[in-house]
Structures are given as structure tokens and as C-alpha cells.
Amino acid sequence: xxxxxxxxxxxxxxxxxxxxxxxxxxxxxxxxxxxxxxxxxxxxxxxxxxxxxxxxxxxxxxxxxxxxxxxxxxxxxxxxxxxxxxxxxxxxxxxxxxxxxxxxxxxxxxxxxxxxxxxxxxxxxxxxxxxxxxxxxxxxxxxxxxxxxxxxxxxxxxxxxxxxxxxxxxxxxxxxxxxxxxxxxxxxxxxxxxxxxxxxxxxxxxxxxxxxxxxxxxxxxxxxxxxxxxxxxxxxxxxxxxx
Amino acid sequence: xxxxxxxxxxxxxxxxxxxxxxxxxxxxxxxxxxxxxxxxxxxxxxxxxxxxxxxxxxxxxxxxxxxxxxxxxxxxxxxxxxxxxxxxxxxxxxxxxxxxxxxxxxxxxxxxxxxxxxxxxxxxxxxxxxxxxxxxxxxxxxxxxxxxxxxxxxxxxxxxxxxxxxxxxxxxxxxxxxxxxxxxxxxxxxxxxxxxxxxxxxxxxxxxxxxxxxxxxxxxxxxxxxxxxxxxxxxxxxxxxxx
Numbered sequence: 001x002x003x004x005x006x007x008x009x010x011x012x013x014x015x016x017x018x019x020x021x022x023x024x025x026x027x028x029x030x031x032x033x034x035x036x037x038x039x040x041x042x043x044x045x046x047x048x049x050x051x052x053x054x055x056x057x058x059x060x061x062x063x064x065x066x067x068x069x070x071x072x073x074x075x076x077x078x079x080x081x082x083x084x085x086x087x088x089x090x091x092x093x094x095x096x097x098x099x100x101x102x103x104x105x106x107x108x109x110x111x112x113x114x115x116x117x118x119x120x121x122x123x124x125x126x127x128x129x130x131x132x133x134x135x136x137x138x139x140x141x142x143x144x145x146x147x148x149x150x151x152x153x154x155x156x157x158x159x160x161x162x163x164x165x166x167x168x169x170x171x172x173x174x175x176x177x178x179x180x181x182x183x184x185x186x187x188x189x190x191x192x193x194x195x196x197x198x199x200x201x202x203x204x205x206x207x208x209x210x211x212x213x214x215x216x217x218x219x220x221x222x223x224x225x226x227x228x229x230x231x232x233x234x235x236x237x238x239x240x241x242x243x
Numbered sequence: 244x245x246x247x248x249x250x251x252x253x254x255x256x257x258x259x260x261x262x263x264x265x266x267x268x269x270x271x272x273x274x275x276x277x278x279x280x281x282x283x284x285x286x287x288x289x290x291x292x293x294x295x296x297x298x299x300x301x302x303x304x305x306x307x308x309x310x311x312x313x314x315x316x317x318x319x320x321x322x323x324x325x326x327x328x329x330x331x332x333x334x335x336x337x338x339x340x341x342x343x344x345x346x347x348x349x350x351x352x353x354x355x356x357x358x359x360x361x362x363x364x365x366x367x368x369x370x371x372x373x374x375x376x377x378x379x380x381x382x383x384x385x386x387x388x389x390x391x392x393x394x395x396x397x398x399x400x401x402x403x404x405x406x407x408x409x410x411x412x413x414x415x416x417x418x419x420x421x422x423x424x425x426x427x428x429x430x431x432x433x434x435x436x437x438x439x440x441x442x443x444x445x446x447x448x449x450x451x452x453x454x455x456x457x458x459x460x461x462x463x464x465x466x467x468x469x470x471x472x473x474x475x476x477x478x479x480x481x482x483x484x485x486x
Contacts, residue, residue: 025301026270026271026300026301026303027269027270027271027300027301027375028269028270028271028272028398028403029271032402057269057270057300057375057376057378058268058269058270058375058376058402058406060269060402060405060406063401063402063405064402103347103379103382104346104347104348104350104379105347107347132270132300132301133300133301135300136346136347139346155271156458157458157461158306158458158461158462159275159301159303159306159307159461160271162303162306163301163303187455212430215399215400215401218400218401218402219401
């Protein structure tokens with residue numbers, strides 16, 4: 001029998017105009033930082049924004065945004081706390097940040113549980129911080145969430161971009177729309193990633209130079225908004241808002 | 244009924260002196276590069292070495308080592324090809340590098356299949372390139388492979404080290420020995436990671452400065468051996484050999 005919770009996911013999310021899944025082929029490219037900063041930037045522009053950390057492999061948006069005590073409340077479902085102007089949910093509220101990892105079936109179960117019980121209300125944007133690659137959680141999100149669009153983050157590295165190719169191929173096969181590609185932590189002048197992105201038939205959205213100030217801004221949303229990353233995300237927001 | 248293949252895994256691996264699982268809390272810290280370079284360095288010192296890429300989330304050792312045509316052969320099991328002085332196996336030989344990802348149960352199945360059928364023969368060291376974090380594949384490897392020891396790779400980033408703490412906690416709970424921690428892509432003089440490592444009761448093995456030459460060496464094992472990473476891995480090998 002189909003899980004009855006699945007049918008209510010889109011009912012729960014019906015007042016969300018746009019769901020953007022921030023994804024990457026591999027870890028360590030700055031995906032969570034981009035997701036967090038994009039959400040902050042959209043909120044700063046006056047949008048109603050939710051941020052949902054689904055990266056069960058290494059959830060980190062709470063650390064990036066400096067979220068310590070804020071917890072969701074229960075009221076005929078789970079009501080996300082308001083943090084730095086965002087409605088915030090994380091898979092860590094489910095796993096309670098235990099060292100013990102969720103196994104495959106548990107990940108799917110946690111995802112369905114959180115998607116079907118979280119009360120987002122009216123949002124212009126829900127930003128999902130996805131696990132890297134195309135694992136179970138990503139496949140599930142694609143299956144369960146209507147109108148999901150992907151934003152792919154990469155670095156300038158060949159290895160990172162090889163994994164983007166795979167991700168892009170699979171998303172094309174699944175007919176999932178891709179907003180485009182962001183090149184993060186760029187340390188040279190090469191436009192190789194831009195060219196390769198266009199070869200894949202994808203839009204090259206933004207390049208973000210490597211910024212040594214970011215590390216010190218981790219955990220401080222006000223400092224984050226002063227980094228080069230935030231500046232470029234602000235630029236990207238204007239593009240997204242004009243789509 | 245227990246999977247009969249599991250009981251033959253350790254029979255298959257009985258002539259391997261030491262199994263080192265190169266792991267990380269999160270992706271993108273250079274784990275696969277460290278695993279590949281460590282394997283090359285040990286082989287250069289005259290050891291019989293195998294390298295087994297189990298990182299189904301983004302297998303990349305074949306790209307790092309420039310492995311194109313070499314394939315395993317079947318002879319009462321799977322015989323890994325000899326590449327750059329290493330016996331080499333990868334989960335990509337199982338998944339055939341398809342875009343379509345393996346789901347949780349398939350990952351376990353692929354892992355058991357490869358561990359139970361690969362004929363390594365006599366080895367001093369088998370280096371496993373693990374998926375980042377503690378997912379199903381890592382838990383399975385810990386359960387199935389006797390005498391596995393972990394080498395943990397991190398960068399200098401707070402976010403990366405937070406995930407190391409989780410990994411270390413879980414490995415301690417599972418009573419899996421940890422050789423120590425390697426700090427990769429270090430761009431400053433801080434010894435914070437070294438101190439934090441020691442607080443976890445783990446050995447700080449090596450620090451590797453960020454090396455902009457590495458990107459150009461990807462795919463060329465001879466160039467890789469001339470990088471700063473190889474120099475530090477060579478140093479680490481001497482420590483490992485003297486244990």
C-alpha cells in the first residue's frame with residue numbers, strides 16, 4: 001500500500017510559489033553556504049522564504065546560520081521557527097543530531113515525515129539544501145515534491161564538474177527543471193566551467209570568487225551578508241526574481 | 244537467512260595485512276586524492292597495495308589516477324587490474340558509471356558482491372576510499388571487514404571538523420580503530436584542527452598545505468607524485484610503515 005503521508009505532501013506545500021533544491025554532484029563545494037545565503041538574500045528582498053536542510057549526510061545550515069536554541073513547535077503539524085527572517089527546518093530536528101546515522105530506508109522515512117508534517121504556510125520560496133549527488137533523499141524529493149527546480153553548485157575543479165555532468169544527465173532523464181549552475185570558490189580566470197555548463201544545455205548563473213573571509217562569518221548571519229558570496233547571491237536573487 | 248556471501252568476505256581478504264579506510268565527515272575535503280596518493284606512495288616504497296574505490300556517492304579515484312581502459316578480469320572471482328603499481332577496483336565497475344544512482348539496498352548489495360568476489364591475493368595494504376560520512380556503505384564495511392582501521396581526512400574548516408567529531412564519536416562507539424586525522428588544503432597557520440583532534444583523543448597525523456598545482460595533476464599519476472600532497476603522503480607512509 002502506498003504511504004498515505006505522500007499524498008498530503010503537496011497539500012502541505014500548496015501555498016509555496018517556488019521550490020528551489022540547491023544541489024551538487026559532490027560534497028564540499030559550498031552547497032549549504034549557497035543555500036543559506038540565497039535564502040537570507042531572498043528574505044532581505046522582502047520575499048517570504050523557508051529554508052529546509054535535507055542534507056542528512058552532513059547537515060550544516062544550522063551551523064552556518066548560527067542557529068542554537070530555536071526549535072519547531074507542534075500545532076497540528078510541525079511549525080518551523082522563524083530565524084533571521086526565514087522559516088527554518090532541518091533534518092537534524094528529526095535525527096536530533098545523533099552521531100548514529102540514518103540508514104537508507106530511515107532517510108526516506110524521515111524525509112516523508114518532515115515533508116508531510118511541516119506547516120510552511122504561504123511562502124514565495126522554499127530553499128531545500130539537498131544531500132550531494134543523487135541518493136535516495138534526492139530521488140524521493142523529486143518524486144514527492146511538485147514543481148521542484150534544481151540549482152546546481154560546483155567548484156572550478158574537474159572532479160566536481162564530472163559529478164555535475166552525472167547529476168544533470170539524471171535530472172534531464174527525470175525531466176526535472178534546472179535553473180542553472182553556480183561556480184563557487186573560483187580561484188582562477190578560466191571560463192572552462194561556464195563553457196562546460198553551456199555544453200550540457202544548462203544556464204551558467206553566477207561565479208563566486210574564493211573568499212577567505214567566509215570561514216570567519218560561519219555562524220553569524222549578519223557577517224555572512226557582508227561576504228562576496230552574499231554579494232553574488234544578491235545578484236542571483238535579482239535574476240531569480242525576474243524569471 | 245544471513246547472506247552467504249558475507250561469510251566469505253574475510254576468507255577473500257585473509258592475505259591482506261592491513262585495511263585502511265580513508266574517510267571524512269563530509270565530501271569535498273580531498274579524501275579520494277589522499278586515498279589515491281597514499282596508495283601510490285605505499286606502492287612506491289615497495290609495498291603490495293590495493294586501492295578500492297567504495298565511494299558510490301561520487302567515485303573519483305579512476306579520474307584522479309587517469310584510469311581509462313583497465314578493467315578487472317573474471318577468474319573464479321574478480322581479478323583487479325594492475326594500474327600504476329596498484330591493484331585497482333572501483334564500485335564503478337559494478338555500477339558501470341551509470342548516471343542512475345544505486346539506492347540504499349543496492350549499495351549494500353554492490354558492496355557485499357564486490358567484497359566477496361574480488362581476489363586481492365597477498366597485499367600489505369588495502370586502501371579503501373569510503374563515501375563521506377557514516378552511511379550504509381561505511382556501516383557495512385565496518386561490519387563485514389575484520390581489522391579495518393580508519394584514516395580521517397578534514398580541511399581546516401569548522402564545518403568540516405564538526406562532521407569529523409560525529410564520525411569519530413560513532414567509530415568510537417563501534418570500537419573501530421582510528422589511525423588518526425589528516426588536515427588537507429590548509430591555507431593558514433592556525434593549529435586549531437590539531438588541538439581539536441587531540442581533544443577527541445585522536446592522533447593528528449599530517450597537515451597538507453593547499454597546493455594549486457594539484458588540479459593540473461588530476462588524471463596523471465606521475466604528476467600527482469610531484470605535488471605537495473604526495474610529499475606529505477610520503478611522510479605519512481613512513482609513519483604508517485613504522486607502526
